[in-house]
Amino acid sequence: MTHLPAAPPGSGFAEEDVARFQDFFYRRTGIQFGAAKRYFIDRRLMERIQATGAPDLRAYMMALRHDDPEGAELQHLINAMTVNETYFYREEYQLRALSHELMPALAARRPGQRLRIWSLPCSTGEEPYSIALHLIENWPGLEEVEVEITGSDIDTRVLAQARRGVYDARSVQNLPGPVLQRHFEPADDGRWRIGAGLREAVSFGTVNLSDPGSMRPHRGRYDVIFCRNLLIYFDDASRREAAEALYDSLRPGGFLCLGHSESMSRMSSLFTVRKCADAMVHQRPDR
Numbered sequence: 001m002t003h004l005p006a007a008p009p010g011s012g013f014a015e016e017d018v019a020r021f022q023d024f025f026y027r028r029t030g031i032q033f034g035a036a037k038r039y040f041i042d043r044r045l046m047e048r049i050q051a052t053g054a055p056d057l058r059a060y061m062m063a064l065r066h067d068d069p070e071g072a073e074l075q076h077l078i079n080a081m082t083v084n085e086t087y088f089y090r091e092e093y094q095l096r097a098l099s100h101e102l103m104p105a106l107a108a109r110r111p112g113q114r115l116r117i118w119s120l121p122c123s124t125g126e127e128p129y130s131i132a133l134h135l136i137e138n139w140p141g142l143e144e145v146e147v148e149i150t151g152s153d154i155d156t157r158v159l160a161q162a163r164r165g166v167y168d169a170r171s172v173q174n175l176p177g178p179v180l181q182r183h184f185e186p187a188d189d190g191r192w193r194i195g196a197g198l199r200e201a202v203s204f205g206t207v208n209l210s211d212p213g214s215m216r217p218h219r220g221r222y223d224v225i226f227c228r229n230l231l232i233y234f235d236d237a238s239r240r241e242a243a244e245a246l247y248d249s250l251r252p253g254g255f256l257c258l259g260h261s262e263s264m265s266r267m268s269s270l271f272t273v274r275k276c277a278d279a280m281v282h283q284r285p286d287r
C-alpha cells in the first residue's frame, strides 16, 4: 500500500485529490513533484482556486479539465507552479566551452551557414542573453558567422519578463563589471536594463518540452541546445522522452548542454559524450 504524504495543516485538500492533481500536472508538463514540495503545491493551488472562485480543489480540477478549451487557466496554473530560479553566467564553464570549442567547431564544419542556439528552458532570459554576451565578448568568429539565439519556456509570465530585459542586482552579480557596464544601462531601483541591441538579438517563444506538438516545429533546427536545470524536475520516463525530443531538435553533429547534475548517459544512448576543456557536452552523432 502506498502512503501519501500528510497534508500541511490548514490546506484541507484530500490526499486523493492532490494525487490526482499531481498526475494531471505531470502528464502535461513532465514535472514530478516530490513529497517535499507539498507545501509549495498546496499554497499555489489554493491561490488558483481563490483566483477562479472555485469552491474546492475537486471543482477546480473539473473546470480545468472540461471548461478550459483555450487553456487559459491551465497556463495560469503552469505559471504558478514552475520554479524559475536563474541568473547571468550560471554554470559559466559551459559558456566557455560554447565560445572556445563548440562554436569554432560548428563554424568550421558549416562554413557560411547560420548557426542556431536554443535555450530551453530560458526562464526570465538570463541564459540566452548570457549566451549572446559570452559570444560577443569571447568569440571573434561572430564577425563572420550569423548566429540566431532563441529562448523558450513553458511559463508565459517569465517570457514576458525576458522580453523586457530588466534585472535586479542579484541576477547580474556573476557578470564581470566591465561586461555589465558595456551591455547594460541602469534602470529604476538599482536594477539593470539590457542594451537594446542585445535584447533584439534574442527571440522568445512558448514551448513545452513534454508536448510533442509543441516541439515538432523545432525538429532538426538547432546546432546547440542548452537544456539546464529542468530535467531535475522530471522523472525517468519524462526525462527519456525529453532526451528524444532534444535529439530530434538538433541537427546532426549538434551539441546539447545539460545542467551539472543532469547526466544524460543513464537514460539515453542517443548521444555521444564529448569532453571539452571546461565541460562535458552531449553530441548528436552524424548519421
Ligand SMILES: C[S@@+](CC[C@H](N)C(=O)[O-])C[C@H]1O[C@@H](n2cnc3c(N)ncnc32)[C@H](O)[C@@H]1O
Pocket: 028, 029, 030, 031, 082, 083, 084, 085, 086, 087, 090, 120, 121, 122, 123, 124, 127, 152, 153, 154, 155, 158, 207, 208, 209, 210, 227, 228, 229, 230, 259
Ligand atoms: C530553474 S529554471 C532554469 C532556467 C535556466 N535554464 C537556468 O538553468 O538558469 C526551470 C524552467 O523550466 C521551465 N519549465 C518547466 N517545465 C517545462 C517544460 N515542460 N517545458 C519547457 N519549460 C519548462 C520553468 O518554467 C522554469 O522557467
